[in-house]
Amino acid sequence: MLYFLTFAAILAIDIASKIWATEWLKPIFSVPLWKNVFHLTYVENRGAAFGIFQGGTVFFIVFTVVILALIAYTIKKYANESKLLSLSLVFIAGGAVGNLIDRVLRGFVVDFFDFCLINFPVFNVADIFVCVGAALLIIFVIFFDGKEKKDCGNDEN
Numbered sequence: 001m002l003y004f005l006t007f008a009a010i011l012a013i014d015i016a017s018k019i020w021a022t023e024w025l026k027p028i029f030s031v032p033l034w035k036n037v038f039h040l041t042y043v044e045n046r047g048a049a050f051g052i053f054q055g056g057t058v059f060f061i062v063f064t065v066v067i068l069a070l071i072a073y074t075i076k077k078y079a080n081e082s083k084l085l086s087l088s089l090v091f092i093a094g095g096a097v098g099n100l101i102d103r104v105l106r107g108f109v110v111d112f113f114d115f116c117l118i119n120f121p122v123f124n125v126a127d128i129f130v131c132v133g134a135a136l137l138i139i140f141v142i143f144f145d146g147k148e149k150k151d152c153g154n155d156e157n
Helices: 002-025 057-078 083-106 125-144 147-153
Strands: 030-034 038-045 109-114
Touching: 002 038, 002 083, 002 109, 002 125, 057 083, 083 109, 083 125, 109 125
Parallel strands: none
Antiparallel strands: 030 038, 038 109
């Protein structure tokens, strides 16, 4: 239940932020919060992460659905074994669904966080959760996955 609530919260925050960006930010395009460092800039991203593969909406929709199916299967199978694994996958799924909704309903993803100091691609709340989820998944795989099983097998007297 906690994972579902986390997923719902991620989705709600992402959808609300994109509605805000579309209604408030789109007409004015960009607002500097810290001039030449961090702006809120309305962007319609018709590609994947960082704007690559422009125009591949159908591919991204199919790919996302396949990934979500794999995530759902993994969470169902391993939810009781690792909270870190499940949380990382819920973060990824929440972000993926947020961007999927945009792709299906709008044909593009609304992005608006703009770190212009380093010329970083404009991104959104969903992207943040996908990246944090991926980082947590990497931490799980490197530091926790299978450690208990390996340690138990090496217990020789």
